């Protein structure tokens with residue numbers, strides 16, 4: 289089993305050096321969020337990225353912060369700014385989130401996939417939750433030796449991620465290095481064939 293982030297170290301997720309290394313506002317811009325979107329932050333932790341997501345939302349918008357750890361979500365609630373958008377926290381495992389199919393316009397999974405024993409199941413679940421024109425943004429550690437970060441063997445190489453993404457019904461819309469430790473990958477659901485294409 290991959291190790292899971294220790295909630296006792298939760299304050300490190302808001303450390304100033306993290307802000308320099310992972311500029312949240314710039315990273316979430318990749319999602320092109322509209323003010324009325326429903327956005328899921330899966331593995332939201334204490335809200336480092338959720339704060340930036342919430343700033344993109346207006347009234348009619350909704351942020352759902354999902355995490356398996358109640359301690360992390362309690363802390364997240366304290367860290368979010370006031371917003372006209374609706375905010376909801378949901379304690380759930382990323383592989384089984386109790387929300388309806390196609391209920392999300394945008395999903396963020398930042399630094400969570402490497403903590404999940406079955407990343408493919410988590411991607412499949414994100415695919416189920418996304419609307420057909422939705423987008424999923426993944427932020428992950430490059431597969432290099434720590435420090436900083438989790439053990440090398442638990443990290444997901446971009447090549448492995450692309451393979452899992454294609455197997456679960458995604459196209460790769462964008463991919464880039466954020467810094468020498470982290471990369472981002474933007475995924476979009478594979479378009480369903482139009483009806484007349486299928487008949488022929």
Ligand SMILES: C[S@@+](CC[C@H](N)C(=O)[O-])C[C@H]1O[C@@H](n2cnc3c(N)ncnc32)[C@H](O)[C@@H]1O
Pocket residue numbers: 292293301330331332333334335336337354355356357360380381382383397398399400403404
């Ligand atoms: C390294 S923290 C990253 C938090 C946040 N995304 C950030 O970048 O600041 C990983 C988070 O994923 C959560 N997590 C780990 N496994 C999970 C799972 N199976 N389902 C939901 N959340 C999970 C942990 O509780 C933790 O809050």
